[in-house]
Amino acid sequence: MLLPLFEWLDTFRVGDWISTSSWAAPVVNVMHIVALVFVIGSLLIVDVRLLGRGMTHQPVATVARDARPWLIAALICMLLTGFPQLLSLPIRQYYSPFFWMKMRLLLVALIFTFTLRHKVTMADEARVGPVWGKVVGLVSIALWTLVAVEGRFIGLFS
Amino acid sequence: MSLRTLFEWVDAFPSSIAMREHLYAFPALLTLHLISLAMFAGLVVMMDLRLLGVAFRGTPFSEVQRRLFPWQIVGFVVTSIAGLLLLYAQPMRYFGKVLYWIKIALILLAGVNMFVFHFTTNRKVAEWDTSGPPLGAKVAGGLSVFFWAGVVVFGRLTAYEWWTYE
Numbered sequence: 187m188l189l190p191l192f193e194w195l196d197t198f199r200v201g202d203w204i205s206t207s208s209w210a211a212p213v214v215n216v217m218h219i220v221a222l223v224f225v226i227g228s229l230l231i232v233d234v235r236l237l238g239r240g241m242t243h244q245p246v247a248t249v250a251r252d253a254r255p256w257l258i259a260a261l262i263c264m265l266l267t268g269f270p271q272l273l274s275l276p277i278r279q280y281y282s283p284f285f286w287m288k289m290r291l292l293l294v295a296l297i298f299t300f301t302l303r304h305k306v307t308m309a310d311e312a313r314v315g316p317v318w319g320k321v322v323g324l325v326s327i328a329l330w331t332l333v334a335v336e337g338r339f340i341g342l343f344s
Numbered sequence: 345m346s347l348r349t350l351f352e353w354v355d356a357f358p359s360s361i362a363m364r365e366h367l368y369a370f371p372a373l374l375t376l377h378l379i380s381l382a383m384f385a386g387l388v389v390m391m392d393l394r395l396l397g398v399a400f401r402g403t404p405f406s407e408v409q410r411r412l413f414p415w416q417i418v419g420f421v422v423t424s425i426a427g428l429l430l431l432y433a434q435p436m437r438y439f440g441k442v443l444y445w446i447k448i449a450l451i452l453l454a455g456v457n458m459f460v461f462h463f464t465t466n467r468k469v470a471e472w473d474t475s476g477p478p479l480g481a482k483v484a485g486g487l488s489v490f491f492w493a494g495v496v497v498f499g500r501l502t503a504y505e506w507w508t509y510e
Contacts, residue, residue: 212504216497219378223496227386234415241411244403252400256393334379342371 188280195276204274211274215341218267222334224260228253229299229330232307236323238316246319250307261296282344288336295329351435363433370433377426381499384419385492387412395485397477404473405481438502440509447498454491457484 195201204210234240235249272279279285306314306322345353354360363369393399394408431438438444465480472478477485 212501216500219382219500220493220496223382223385223389223493225386226382227388227390230383230386230415231390231412234412239411240415241400241403241408243407243411248402249400252402253390256390256399331379334382335375338375338378339371342374 192276192280195273198273200270201273201276204270211271214267214270214274218264218271221260221263221267222337224256225264226330226334228257228260229326233323233326236307236319236326238320246307246311247309250304257299278344279340282340284336284339284343288333288340291329291333291336295326295333298329299326348439351439354432355435357432360432360435363429370430373426373430373433377423377430380419380422380426381496384416384423385496387416387419388492389489391416392485392488395477395481395488397482405477406469406473441502442507442509443498443504444502447495447502450491450494450498454488454495457487457491460484 204214231240232246232250232253235242235244235246241249303322303326306318311319390399391408391412394401394403394405400408461480461484465478465484472481
């Protein structure tokens with residue numbers, strides 16, 4: 187169904203340039219992975235706090251509010267360095283099961299992070315109770331780890 | 345024993361050969377290595393942002409450092425074990441790669457930076473813990489982000505056959 191879209195993406199010259207250049211693809215990929223470090227760091231510092239560990243000196247909401255601009259900035263960098271990689275080989279991505287798995291998980295992880303997780307981190311901790319914070323923290327770690335694993339598999343198995 | 349003889353010696357181990365020839369050992373270890381490195385470096389970088397005075401400013405630095413430390417150690421241990429196993433499986437693949445040795449040098453530099461900070465600026469942490477960090481703390485935080493980002497960059501570039509000797 188989406189094949190025409192990917193065929194259209196394949197017509198852009200910039201994609202050809204990235205895939206044929208000897209250095210463009212590695213450079214973009216390296217920037218993508220440096221941004222990943224910031225994404226994982228700004229997520230994990232909050233998730234660990236949700237588990238009742240880490241920076242317990244501060245309320246969950248404070249840690250989450252401090253981490254949020256770094257998470258959003260890092261996610262924007264991910265998008266800006268991820269899209270050129272899609273543009274370089276759109277047809278190969280279209281036929282990669284790992285690409286689709288990553289995109290599905292990414293969508294779920296993004297929605298989860300900016301709705302449920304956001305709500306739980308900002309809510310009054312006494313009202314949320316000890317269990318929900320832990321569940322949300324664990325789900326967040328699991329979801330984003332899987333997104334990263336699928337991302338690594340795109341490069342390894344296609 | 346020279347480094348080359350050591351690497352060649354390990355390269356001939358039956359267990360090294362078995363890992364090299366195993367279909368999924370490399371992708372599995374590489375994925376584990378990357379994820380745990382991202383967790384380790386991610387939490388180190390968050391601490392560095394506090395050192396630079398640009399994030400988590402409401403939390404004393406000593407608190408950020410002390411509370412994240414056990415999690416950083418877990419990430420470091422896992423990524424190191426996975427990394428050493430990757431090296432164990434293909435020692436001669438990495439031996440001649442200049443980019444690989446740059447990565448190792450950057451890890452050592454990050455370690456030196458950490459120790460220098462620990463025994464200088466961090467000794468007087470009580471004086472600046474809740475206020476703005478002094479220059480020494482900012483330098484240590486900046487260098488740490490620079491070195492660990494470099495480790496990630498050169499680790500990724502190790503996959504390419506650039507700048508490789510026999």
